[in-house]
Amino acid sequence: xxxxxxxxxxxxxxxxxxxxxxxxxxxxxxxxxxxxxxxxxxxxxxxxxxxxxxxxxxxxxxxxxxxxxxxxxxxxxxxxxxxxxxxxxxxxxxxxxxxxxxxxxx
Amino acid sequence: xxxxxxxxxxxxxxxxxxxxxxxxxxxxxxxxxxxxxxxxxxxxxxxxxxxxxxxxxxxxxxxxxxxxxxxxxxxxxxxxxxxxxxxxxxxxxxxxxxxxxxxxxxxxxxxxxxxxxxxxxxxxxxxxxxxxxxxxxxxxxxxxxxxxxxxxxxxxxxxxxxxxxxxxxxxxxxxxxxxxxxxxxxxxxxxxxxxxxxxxxxxxxxxxxxxxxxxxxxxxxxxxxxxxxxxxxxxxxxx
Numbered sequence: 001x002x003x004x005x006x007x008x009x010x011x012x013x014x015x016x017x018x019x020x021x022x023x024x025x026x027x028x029x030x031x032x033x034x035x036x037x038x039x040x041x042x043x044x045x046x047x048x049x050x051x052x053x054x055x056x057x058x059x060x061x062x063x064x065x066x067x068x069x070x071x072x073x074x075x076x077x078x079x080x081x082x083x084x085x086x087x088x089x090x091x092x093x094x095x096x097x098x099x100x101x102x103x104x105x106x
Numbered sequence: 107x108x109x110x111x112x113x114x115x116x117x118x119x120x121x122x123x124x125x126x127x128x129x130x131x132x133x134x135x136x137x138x139x140x141x142x143x144x145x146x147x148x149x150x151x152x153x154x155x156x157x158x159x160x161x162x163x164x165x166x167x168x169x170x171x172x173x174x175x176x177x178x179x180x181x182x183x184x185x186x187x188x189x190x191x192x193x194x195x196x197x198x199x200x201x202x203x204x205x206x207x208x209x210x211x212x213x214x215x216x217x218x219x220x221x222x223x224x225x226x227x228x229x230x231x232x233x234x235x236x237x238x239x240x241x242x243x244x245x246x247x248x249x250x251x252x253x254x255x256x257x258x259x260x261x262x263x264x265x266x267x268x269x270x271x272x273x274x275x276x277x278x279x280x281x282x283x284x285x286x287x288x289x290x291x292x293x294x295x296x297x298x299x300x301x302x303x304x305x306x307x308x309x310x311x312x313x314x315x316x317x318x319x320x321x322x323x324x325x326x327x328x329x330x331x332x333x334x335x336x337x338x339x340x341x342x343x344x345x
Binding site: 010014015017018021066067069071072 | 163164167171199200205206207209210211212213214252254255256288
């Protein structure tokens, strides 16, 4: 069993209206030292996989097919064995990579 | 011309589209359930507006993997007309049948009002009854209609006449003030390169029945009538 944490953020350069609103609110509260704010998503999932590499491969595929939209979002994730024996982190292709969505599969 | 309206959990404009097609346009129409796996026999499929799957994850992201969607993609690949309205447009983007993606409205507000649109391409199978550059009025109702794509994609869209509708003011000026959601280049609706897949945020079905707002606000009916014209002339799959 593996535990995964996937972080999905809007790509750099893509306007984040939520982040802008939160920034404005923090400034209103008097936190005048706040700079840019970005709001993203954190997804945790448990995964049954034969080994670490297989788990990572599958999570990466899930990110590309469903959990993130490569047109506007990038993702990073960590995969940790349930017994804590092994942890690995991976990230999506750099911003600016071709934004192509995979075709629908039956 | 036979229409199919795909119904997802959370669709809320399916009945409006059904009414516009059957009662206003006088064409045969069926509901198509999202769990069906075939959509044969339809000349046009419509993905209606609403909040499919509660907009969880991203708008349209879950609906994209509904059992019916393989048949919807086949329908589009065969060159038959496919219209995505509002949430349906978001699904078409998630499916990759149209380029780009939707972001939260830049105002963070849910915008719900009649909106002026400029007809940028009156040569599509969906817009023959409009004049080029004509200003029409169609309701919008969305929180995530802020269209985004990269610069190369935008250039492609413009170069091939794929931008069909832009948000504008009453005089047809495409300005930031007339943009209700922050959409790139004021984009309100686009078609695919082949011209048979239309995605738009405004709701033509909500201004199709003259009983609802008077004949001068029936611009939505003209969109459906344009498509039926095209089909009768063999331009949209044909008889």
